[in-house]
Amino acid sequence: MELKNQEIFKSNFEAQELWLRNQMLKINAIGQNSFQDLDRTARDYQKLTNEGDIFIRPCDLTHFLRMNLSADGVKKLAGSLRIAKHRKSTSTxxxxxxxxxxxxxxxxxxxxxxxxxxxxxxxxxxxxxxxxTV
Known part of the structure; x- marks a missing residue:
């Protein structure tokens, strides 16, 4: 996985994990293009989440994303992380x-x-x- 802006992927692992979980819920949806190979991704995700840990370790998450995301998936994740970063620092x-x-x-x-x-x-x-004065 080639990352244009690798800095954004080095933090906010909670948002990355949430994004991944949401993508996996719709992996069989028509037009799903976030992953290179859907079957391999499903198997790798099963291994990743069956380790018995409540949380996915950042290094495991990074490895999973590097091995499975397509170019479109990288763009989608980067966009989601930028939005999450913005929302974290502001309130509406x-x-x-x-x-x-x-x-x-x-x-x-x-x-x-x-x-x-x-x-x-x-x-x-x-x-x-x-x-x-109040």
Missing amino acids: YQFNITEANRSKLWLLAKQTGKTQAEILNQMIVDLESDSV
Whole structure:
């Protein structure tokens, strides 16, 4: 398995294991192209998970992926890991904002070239904790 960006595969083994388990659940689905050889992959996965351990060791997982993933599988896993990394470092909030403030935020984003989330994050960082009243 050739990896363009090997760094992403050197961490977050929990996300890699979850991705693999999900792929194995749909291994017989039409259009499954994440693996080179479906029969060999199924046998190797059975060996990997029948070791009696609750968790798959990172070195075993890495070896399994190197031996079984297709080029498309590498792309899919890399994309999933990038998304998992992003989600791990951010949180999504849903809140109500007045129409006037929403317009101001949109205008600020347009003027600065930043996203609305970047602007809100920067405003929070810039606030001094003693100036906030509850």
